[in-house]
Amino acid sequence: MEPTLQAIFDSIIEGDASSIAAQVTMALEANLPPAQILTEAMIAAMAEIGRGFEEGEYFVPEMLIAARAMKTGLAVLKPRLVEADVPALGKVVAGTIQGDLHDIGKNLVCMMLEGAGFEVVDLGTDVSPERFVEAAQGDGVNLVAMSALLTTTMGNMKATLAALDAAGLRGKVKVMVGGAPVTERFAQQIGADGYAPDASRAVAVARALVEALGA
Numbered sequence: 382m383e384p385t386l387q388a389i390f391d392s393i394i395e396g397d398a399s400s401i402a403a404q405v406t407m408a409l410e411a412n413l414p415p416a417q418i419l420t421e422a423m424i425a426a427m428a429e430i431g432r433g434f435e436e437g438e439y440f441v442p443e444m445l446i447a448a449r450a451m452k453t454g455l456a457v458l459k460p461r462l463v464e465a466d467v468p469a470l471g472k473v474v475a476g477t478i479q480g481d482l483h484d485i486g487k488n489l490v491c492m493m494l495e496g497a498g499f500e501v502v503d504l505g506t507d508v509s510p511e512r513f514v515e516a517a518q519g520d521g522v523n524l525v526a527m528s529a530l531l532t533t534t535m536g537n538m539k540a541t542l543a544a545l546d547a548a549g550l551r552g553k554v555k556v557m558v559g560g561a562p563v564t565e566r567f568a569q570q571i572g573a574d575g576y577a578p579d580a581s582r583a584v585a586v587a588r589a590l591v592e593a594l595g596a
């Protein structure tokens with residue numbers, strides 16, 4: 382791996398939040414594309430942490446400090462991923478579903494959507510179906526974006542869809558789902574309108590869904 386990217390990768394694995402901002406800045410100054418820094422160093426490091434956790438090599442504290450370093454690095458990268466002054470393509474209400482506290486992937490999706498010109502209302506993590514409904518009733522909202530990382534609570538996506546349905550919102554807003562355990566098939570089974578496997582494809586799916594709504 383390119384040495385600058387390797388240093389970022391290592392800092393996330395080691396949970397070294399104090400070095401990562403300078404390292405990401407250095408990578409940007411060396412003209413490495415932000416998407417390459419994100420994918421090859423940062424997301425790759427989180428995947429490695431996940432593999433280590435699965436194999437009993439890392440534990441929750443390691444995941445936490447890696448996530449903190451990842452967030453510090455993302456804060457530096459964000460302005461380069463998000464272009465300013467893009468006319469709003471639509472308004473998205475986004476959140477991680479109830480019972481789930483993972484927010485790095487959801488934050489990335491929000492950043493990419495903002496970068497593409499969507500207005501994003503980020504509800505955070507552990508978002509109840511009622512909270513999604515309340516936010517989706519807001520002015521101009523045409524897309525609900527739900528993220529899930531846990532197989533144990535991903536069923537809450539279905540509960541949220543049912544709540545949106547019960548509130549009569551399915552004609553007004555489209556619903557996109559994603560997150561590591563979510564698949565196209567699962568999305569279809571629960572009746573979501575769209576699924577994206579990663580943050581950049583989430584932008585294309587969001588565009589298509591909002592267009593289909595005639596927004």
Ligand code: B1M
Pocket residue numbers: 424427428430431432434435441442444445448480481482483484485486487489490525526527528529530531532533557558559560561562576577578579580581583
């Ligand atoms: Co947790 N965790 N975690 N964790 N954690 C996973 C998800 C896990 C797979 C690890 C493992 O076992 N290998 C496992 C889930 C297993 C399962 O459900 N089958 C797990 C577990 C078990 C847990 C706990 C239960 C551990 C415990 O306490 N015993 C606990 C649960 C807490 C809770 O939520 N209630 C827990 C806690 C945590 C931390 C708090 C320590 C920390 C989260 C910190 C944070 O987010 N602020 C954490 C972390 C860091 C992870 C791993 C290591 C990394 C997740 C991550 O940030 N990935 C993760 C292992 C892994 O994923 N390999 C793991 C990087 C991120 C960029 O990817 O989120 O997948 P991701 O997002 C991608 C795509 O999925 C997609 O785009 C993103 C970018 O391309 N995407 C969307 C995401 N949302 C989308 C929405 C869309 C479209 C695309 O449309 C709306």
